[in-house]
Amino acid sequence: MNENLENINPKLYKRLNDREITAEEQDEDVADEFDAREIFDIIRNINDPEHPLTLEELNVVEQSLIEVDDKGNKVDVKFTPTIPHCSMATLIGLSIRVQLLRALPARFKVSVKISPGTHVSEEAVNKQLADKERVAAALENSMLLNVINQCLAPKN
Amino acid sequence: MASLNFDLKERLDICFNDTTTLDPLCKSISSEIESGSMKLGTFVETLGSYMTDQNVLTREKGVTILSSVLSQISQDYLTESELYFITIFYCDRIKDHYNIIPSVLNGILALVNMNRLPQGAPLSLLRVMFEHVQCQSLPLSERRKIYIIFKILIENKIDDLISMGSDLVYGIINSIDGERDPNNLVLLFNVLPHFIKKFPLEHLTEEMFEVMACYFPVDFNPSGSEDLNVTREDLAKRLAPCLCVIPEFADYCIPLIIDKLYSTHRIAKLDSLNLLREGVQTFELLKVKSHLSELWTILKKEIMSEKDVEIKDAALEAITSLIKIISVDEAVCKNFINQVITDIKFSLSDVQLSLYRSAQRLLETIAVISKTVCVQILQIVIPLCIGQYSTKNSSNDKIALIETLNNFVKICSHHGFCIQDVSELAWTNILQIYLDGSVVENTELKSRIFVGLMIQKAYLNDVQRTVFYNVICNEIEAGCDEIQIICHTAIIDFATMYLQEILLLIKDRLLSKTDETRVEILKRRIKALTAVAKIYELGCAILPQIVTMSTSNIDNDICITALLNIQKLIASKKSDFNIHRFLYNECHIIDKLILYKTNVIDHKMLISNICQLIMRNLTIEEQCAILAKYAVALNTKILETDVTIIIMNLFIPLRKDINLNISNDMVENLYNLAIGNRNLDIKQTSCKFLSVLLNKMEMADLNRIVPYLEDKIDNNLKTDNDIELRQDTINIQIWITKAFVMRGYSKSQYFLKNLTHLLTHDEMGQFVSEQYQILVSKYEDALIEENFCDIKIFYKQRVFEYLLQQAINFTRSSRQNYFVALVHLLEQMPEELLLLHLTELVPLLIESLTLSNEHLIFRTLISLKLLLDTKHDIFLDNVQCVIPKLVQLSIHRIMDVRIAALECLAHYACYPSVLINPYKQVVLDKLGIVVDDRKRLVRRAAVEARIRWFIADASESKE
Structure with missing residues (x-):
């Protein structure tokens, strides 16, 4: 597999520290809203399909590229492929989508897109990721589902 | 002689018909030959008729007997000429029928072991063997014999074999070619290196190599059913030396x-x-x-x-x-390393690249080899690092670069030089880069730089050192908390090389003008000073001053800081001199502390604790001296509370041999202190002190005091209205029981039973259940081995098993008390012990989940979570009640319960999918709601659990 990697020596980025637990979070009476960091924590540890690294370490997902509207039930995630012609972009996008599908309450409308101008076939990928039926169809494919589950497998 | 001969013939005939007598017969014949009562010649003559028989079977028997006798005769009995003839005989026999070969091999094996084997014998034996024996067509055990013959000859007679030349090599190759038995291979791989090293292979070198190389890499996976004591690793480990001998x-x-x-x-x-x-x-x-x-x-x-x-x-x-x-050839080595550097230079050019670490590690590994190599690598690495260090803005990148530099600096100092000694790198002025960097903002980067400077301490000149000392002192006085430890380490590290300078620094800077310094700064200095006081020379200068500060009345804050740090210093076990005795003998710390009057409660506890820690480390004589001075205070009726607490703590670590002369008055005093006193500390300390006394007391004293205590406790428990009095009594009863259980006192079971029975008490049961765990909890200031207490192993186990057995005796209202006591107990138990009792324990835990006590449910879930990791069958058997219960608890009123239940559920996702699949949809549906919980921490646990349940069967099918 080593020989076929598109980008064998990608740049690495430092991981964020774990979110600190605040007094409000421990208070039974306060309701906590969904925020960008919470969404980021859900997707930061997704494994890259090619490297033994997480999407956070490769800077594919960033907290600043996530928008959350708790009241309006909307979550927007943008991700940045490591190189503009990365063929894994769709797979990465799909992994993020599936992870959010599993981890977020059903009330949210989730959109996963490539951050503008970072990939050659940006529009095509975005279109694929936005198409509910194609996403559903992809998950029927057991091969593909296996690959995605591997990306989503927790570390330990 | 004739009769003997006849005898022998008869005996041989018998054994021809009955094979079981063969072995004893050969044994007796060989001993007869050795003792001289039978001549070898006679024996051979007698056998002659069998050897020339037309029947193959008879000939085989004859050879078997001869071989067997030979193998029993001692190795130096036969003479050279006898052996000569026997050798000729065997050479001849090899050419006989193939059925006879095994017996012939036995004989040859016996022969080659003989000490006086004639010089030509090995050669002629091998020649015929190579010519007439097809080794690989023989069964396993026979092949093994041939290899053993090789082994013996190669090890002992290699010089005799030289004349055989390449015929021998060819013969051996031919014999072993295609061997498949692992045990035989191990034997061969052990022998062949000797042979190859000593014997010229000439044109057969490649053949010899190939016959062994065909096993490389060893691919051997024993099925396990056959009982082999050879592993793949054994074979691989032995094959490798053969291939490169x-x-x-x-x-x-x-x-x-x-x-x-x-x-x-x-x-x-x-x-x-x-x-x-x-x-x-x-x-x-x-x-x-x-x-x-x-x-x-x-x-x-x-x-x-x-x-x-x-x-x-x-x-x-x-x-x-x-x-x-x-590296023996400098030019070749230089070229090679140049090639390596050229190939990986790109990865080094940017610290953010994912292969940077790999490249760095490779160069580090190579640089260790020799100074020349190291210098060559430094010339490339150092400019790259320094260049990036000056241009990169992110602290994380700088940290990584400084780490690289530190590693190389360290390698240099192992080789005994520093980077600036390399003339091509003199321009880098690396020490200045470090010194300039020592005042950066980022703490992590700064501490790495400090580490770098420590590594290079030998190469800093006195001006540079003064600059660095100044930086360290500034950090101690105003820097953040994270950097403090590294500052202390730096002082200690530099003290190993520049002791006088550091002493001066401490006296002139850190210990000077303590009266005029601001409290904040003084507190920080105290912390640093006590941390470095574990070095003897520094400690002598520092500790007396700190002790004075701790008992002065200038400022409470300073006192507390000084006391806290003394406590920290003497609690840590690492120091290069006996700090405790120094503090006692040179600083008179105990007298000073006892005399010291204070009203701050924290203060008193600290002083007590310090006294106890110091007392533990004193000798018997010193302890006796202290006892003589202060014991009076315990026997007087009117007790001054402050001092009493300190003195009780001081006496807790008394060695067992010291007789305290415990009187009934004293016990009564202690009992009264533990009960009905307003001051909580004094109650607690009295309980602990009394239990330590009871734990160490001699049996005679114990028999006198125990009935007295029992009486007191009984009376106090009977009083109806005073709840606090009864709680105090129960507390002291628990501590007494603890002391007895720990020392394994004969009445401990009786005490344990009484205490456990109190769980059924209407009013006090709940209190007992919450305090029950004291029995097995570890209290650093009371019943521990460091205080010379008597502690039996397995005492926890005894308490736990006792309580576990009592499950059936608790019903209705007392059952809840029982569970509370049990669950509290679990948290103190070693995991191994819990695993032993899982089958009894888990049903009880599941039952306690159904009770209404919310705190109990939470604690139970925490224990369950730990145990679920075991994947024990008991959890599989109870899956049908546990999972629905956990799902139900995941929407419990209290968030901690919800989180704990979700974490347990996440653990269940790792169980075999056959068992959990029926619940998968229900769990996923339910968790789909919980991921919208109002609390973020609950959502986090729910997300974790839900994701694990989604991929539960996926990860298994992959395996």
Whole structure:
């Protein structure tokens, strides 16, 4: 597999520290809203399909590229492929989508897109990721589902 | 003689018909021959008729008997001429029918072991064997005999065999070619290196290599059903030396290694790397030279990869070994390293690249080899690092770069020079970069820089050192908390080399003008000073001052800081002198502390604790002296509370041999202190002190005091209205029970039973259940071995097992008390013990989940979570009640319960999918709601659990 990697020596980025637990979070009476960091924590540890690294370490997902509207039930995630012609972009996008599908309450409308101008076939990928039926169809494919589950497998 | 002869013939005839008598007969014949009562010649003559018989079976029996007798005769009995004839005889017999071969081999095996074997014998034996025995067509055990014959001859008679030349080599190759039995191979791999080293192979070198190389890499997976004591690793470990035993093998071995390194098979790669590592040491430069660039290309692939750490490490070892060998020729070595550097330079050019670490590690590994190599590498690495360090803005990148620099600086100092000693690198002025960096904002970066400076301490001049000392002192006085430890380490580290300078620094800077310094700064200095006081010379200067500060009345804050730090210093076990005795003898700390009056509660506890810690480390004589001075205070009726607490704490660590002369008055005093006193500390300390006394007390005293205490407790428990009094009584009862259980006192079971029975008490049961765990909890200031208490192993086990057995005795209202006591107890138990009792324990835990006590449910879930990791059958058996219960608890009123239940559910996702699949949809549906919980922490646990349940069967099918 080593020989076929598109980008064998990608740049690495430092991981964020774990979110600190605040007094409000421990208070039974306060309701906590969904925020960008919470969404980021859900997707930061997704494994890259090619490297033994997480999407956070490769800077594919960033907290600043996530928008959350708790009241309006909307979550927007943008991700940045490591190189503009990365063929894994769709797979990465799909992994993020599936992870959010599993981890977020059903009330949210989730959109996963490539951050503008970072990939050659940006529009095509975005279109694929936005198409509910194609996403559903992809998950029927057991091969593909296996690959995605591997990306989503927790570390330990 | 004739009769003897006849006798023998008769005996032989008998044994021909009955094979069971063969062995004893041969034994007796051999001993008769040795004792001289039978001549060898007679024996052979008698056998003659069998040997020439027409029937193959008879001939075989004859040879068997002869071989067997030979193997029983002692090795130096037969003379050279006798052996000569026997050898000729056996050479002849080999040509006989193939059925006879096994017995012949037995005989030869016996022969080659003989001490006076004639010189030509091995040669003639081997010649006929090679000619007439097809080794590989024989059964396993016979092949083994042949190999053992080889082994014996190679080890003992190699000089006799030289004249046989390549015939011998050819014969051996022919015999072992195609051997498949692992045990035989182990035998061969052990023998062959000796043979190959001593015997010229000439034109058969390649054949010899090939006959062994066909096993490389060893692919051997015993099914387990056959009882083999050979593993793949055994074979691989023995094969490798065979393949690289002589330099001539290099021509075949290196291509083999290269070939196998291209394989995708993990074992092949590892074995090849190990072979390369060992091989180059015999092959040496000449043979390796022409393959260098090819080897590097493959090694690079493994080293510059993050995939498999084990292979990477093996590759690094191999390349180290390779460079060590080629470094005899400086030019070759330089070229090779240049090639390495050229190939990986790109990865080093940006610290953010994912292969930066791999490249750095490779160069570090190589740089360790020798000073020359190190200098060559430094010339490339240091400019790259410094260049990036000055241009990069992110602290994380700078940290990584400084780490690289530190590593290389360290390697340099191992080689005994510093980077600036290299003339090409003098311009870098690396020490100045470090010193300039020592005032950066980022703490993590700063601490790395401090570490770097410590490594280079020998190369700093006095001006530079003064600058650094100044930086450290500033950090101690105003820096953040994270940097403090590294500052202390730096002072200690520099003190090993510049003791006088550091002493001066401490006296003139950190200990000077303590009266005028601001409290905040003084507190920080105290912390630093006590941390470095574990060095003897520094401690002598520092500790007396700190003790004075701790008992002065200037400022409470200062006192507390000084006390806290003294406590920290004497609680840590690492120091290079006995600080406790120094504080007692030179600083008179105990007297000072006892005399010291204070009203702050924290203060009193601290002082008590320090006294106890110091007392523990004093000798019997010193303890006696203290006892004589202060024991009076305990016997007087009117007790001054402050001092009493300190004195009780002071006496807790008394050694067992010291007689305290415990009087009834004293026990009564203590009992009264523990009960009905307003002051909680004094109650607690009295309980602990009393239990320590009871734990160490001699039996005679115990028999006197126990009935008295029992009486008191009984009376107090009977009083109806005073709840607090009864609680105090129960508390003291628990502590007494603890003391007895720990020392294994004969009445401890009785006490334990009484206490456990109190769980059913209407009013007090709940209190008992919450305090029950005191029995097994560890209290650092009371019943521990450091305080010379009597502690039996397994005392926890005894309490736990007792309580576990009592489950059936608790019903209705008392059942809840029982569970509370049990669950509290669990948290103190070693995990191994819990695992032993899982089958009884888990049903109880499941039951306690159904009770209404919310706190109990929470604690139970925490215990369950820990135990679920075991994947024990009991959890599988109870899955149908546990999972629904956990799902139900995941929407409990209290968030901690929800979180704990979700974490337990997440653990269940790792169980076999056959069992959990029926629940998968229900769990996923329910968790789909919980991921919208109002609390973020609950959502986090729910997300974790839900994701695990989604991929529950996926991860299993992959395995």
